[in-house]
Amino acid sequence: MSTSFDSIPGVGRPARDALTLAGYRDLESLDGVAWAEVLELHGVGKRGLERIQAALQEKGLGMAGAPAPEERKAEWTRGNTGDNAPDLKTHATDQSPEQFVESLDTPRRVEHGRLLLEILHRATGAEPVMWGPSMIGYGQTHYRYATGREGDTFHVGFSPRKAKISLYGLQGLPRSEELLAKLGKHQAAVSCVYVNKPEDIDLAVLEELIAHAWQTPPQAC
Structure with missing residues (x-):
């Protein structure tokens, strides 16, 4: 067969x-x-x-002269390389993050977006960049998975979505659990932290968490 x-x-x-x-x-x-x-x-x-x-x-078969499989692990490094998987859809764009925030659906989310732009700029010292249609990122990071798939992304960032605010790059770090425990009302997922509104959390803790993530070498969540 x-x-x-x-x-x-x-x-x-x-x-x-x-x-x-x-x-x-x-x-x-x-x-x-x-x-x-x-x-x-x-x-x-x-x-x-x-x-x-x-x-x-x-099946008890094999190619001649095949080497032993290489041991691979995911690698994350600061900076971008431009080496991206062909089907990778999320890239940095030329859209203005400030204009994107001002165009949000509700005055409430506009206010939240402005606040987060201020906090992340203060915590990172970096300028914001739009990634895809709705994510705002700071810094650049290159990842290469054990499968060989690789791409560029941002180091930390957020997306002021209509239902919840998504915060990226804040998990899996030396002090993540300690700081998230003090953050306030939030939900943690595989790749991001969800917050309903800034009023639900301690913004000083959020800024400390972002600064910690910014200063820590990039890694997978």
Whole structure:
């Protein structure tokens, strides 16, 4: 029974197309083929090929000369590199954060946005930049996941959404739990902290938390 390349998680379309074009009709057709030869195909990357080799090994098969899989972990570094996954949709834009805040739906959120612009500027010393249509970020950070997927994002930031205010980059830090415990009414999710309104939290603690995040090397939440 043949195994389609489509059924192997993490093997992208460029790799699948390259293998098909080179005459490899299914997973089993790669058994005994030289690893180095397949890796030379345009569109085939090392990480995808590792996944193919793992799928072969599950069937008692394998490519010739395949190296042991590299141990990978997520890496976060300050600054931007411009190396972004092709499908990454959120980028820095030229839109003015101040104008965006002034255009918010309600006077209440406009006031909140102005306040947060002031607090984040004071805590970071950096100028705000729009990321995508609704996020305001400070500083730049580059991430590379264990899968090899990478991109640029902001170090800390916020989004004054209609339902809740989203605060980014404040979790997973040495003092995050300590400061969040003193912050006031909020909800913590995987990638951000949600606040209904600034009146619900201690703004001095928020500023301390932002300053702490700004001074701490970037990392995943």
